[in-house]
Amino acid sequence: MENTHNFFIPKTNLIGIGSIKDLTNELLSWKFKKALLVVDKNMLSLGYVEKVQTILKNLFISYDIFDGVLHPNATVTFVENGLSHFTEGIPLLHLDYSLIISIGGGTNHDCAKAIAAVATNGGSIIDYEGYNKVTKPGLPHIAINTTAGSGAEITMFTIITDESRRVKMSIASPNTIPFISVNDPLFMPTMPQEITASSGIDALSHAIEAYCATESSPITDVLALDAIRIVFLYLPRAYENGHDMKAREQMMYANVMAGMAFNNAGLGYVHALAHQLGGFYGQTHGCYNAVLLPHVFNFNSNYLAEERILAIAEAIGISADNKTQAVEQIFAAIKKLATTIGLPEGLAAMGVQIGDLDLLAGNALKDIAGLTNPGKGTLEDVINIYKAAM
Numbered sequence: 001m002e003n004t005h006n007f008f009i010p011k012t013n014l015i016g017i018g019s020i021k022d023l024t025n026e027l028l029s030w031k032f033k034k035a036l037l038v039v040d041k042n043m044l045s046l047g048y049v050e051k052v053q054t055i056l057k058n059l060f061i062s063y064d065i066f067d068g069v070l071h072p073n074a075t076v077t078f079v080e081n082g083l084s085h086f087t088e089g090i091p092l093l094h095l096d097y098s099l100i101i102s103i104g105g106g107t108n109h110d111c112a113k114a115i116a117a118v119a120t121n122g123g124s125i126i127d128y129e130g131y132n133k134v135t136k137p138g139l140p141h142i143a144i145n146t147t148a149g150s151g152a153e154i155t156m157f158t159i160i161t162d163e164s165r166r167v168k169m170s171i172a173s174p175n176t177i178p179f180i181s182v183n184d185p186l187f188m189p190t191m192p193q194e195i196t197a198s199s200g201i202d203a204l205s206h207a208i209e210a211y212c213a214t215e216s217s218p219i220t221d222v223l224a225l226d227a228i229r230i231v232f233l234y235l236p237r238a239y240e241n242g243h244d245m246k247a248r249e250q251m252m253y254a255n256v257m258a259g260m261a262f263n264n265a266g267l268g269y270v271h272a273l274a275h276q277l278g279g280f281y282g283q284t285h286g287c288y289n290a291v292l293l294p295h296v297f298n299f300n301s302n303y304l305a306e307e308r309i310l311a312i313a314e315a316i317g318i319s320a321d322n323k324t325q326a327v328e329q330i331f332a333a334i335k336k337l338a339t340t341i342g343l344p345e346g347l348a349a350m351g352v353q354i355g356d357l358d359l360l361a362g363n364a365l366k367d368i369a370g371l372t373n374p375g376k377g378t379l380e381d382v383i384n385i386y387k388a389a390m
């Protein structure tokens, strides 16, 4: 009987305080001539882009900057605008960039992953919605992270909003994994408080979903449980004081471990349901996750063994005697953490309308993020999860 657990991550992962300095050595053996930097306008004012520019100049790699990531949900338009830098109006005849570098959070990395994929595979990013549709390797992509964490700098998942359908597309293929990821906490202290909160709870969602996912393995379990432990210990500290470098460093590790876990174990209904809300209403991914996570966990607890629920409780620091007790306390602990770091408590307060739930639930059941959810919900189940989170 086959029971394989192949493990995908970037070829090289630069991790830790000051790790950006190792990028020069990593690039020395490659003959890159020209790079496209994918950033947002805010990133340009923080000084991180300049540090990367200096590295490129020292290596005689020329570059252009695409700063057209305009809000925190990567769209088809952003991707097409980025690709226009390649072609100067003549589609895909001038592949003059040999390297893509994204600097920022998940949105910038997702945008860069999509640009890198279409640059070599052709067509439109819309053609690649689903699993394993990107059949050729994308252009080499270095993802330099400034948040903790979407995990986008490590994973094969690329989330792009198709504005015409108001749907967030999930594109997942090993060919979209960046070839180098950089997680240097020195690039993270300027992260605003609300992004510290929303990206931190995103990392927690990745860890819990990966641990509960049908493709979890002994390797992803270890990563997921430790990420859960770290988030509960250090996210409130990082939120309270962004210059607490111990907390930033620990949250960076939680992001990396949760990213590695979900890249290989898969996700679940938190993400399948949150993607629909993000595509339809446009607010921040992590805020939807914060609200959905306890309710999806409640639903999934019916499909999880007691020992797995108790392991999550232990990682959080909860001592529970049985499954029922543990589920109640985990639910309460997630809600308390989200409240402590100022995240919304319900979907209604975020503008979600009851009348939209049928459509959103139908789309959520088509999202590949839900394929590895431990329980297979009906349309009614998914609508009920949304309603419980209102």
Ligand SMILES: [Fe+2]
Pocket: 150, 202, 205, 206, 271, 285
């Ligand atoms: Fe996420």
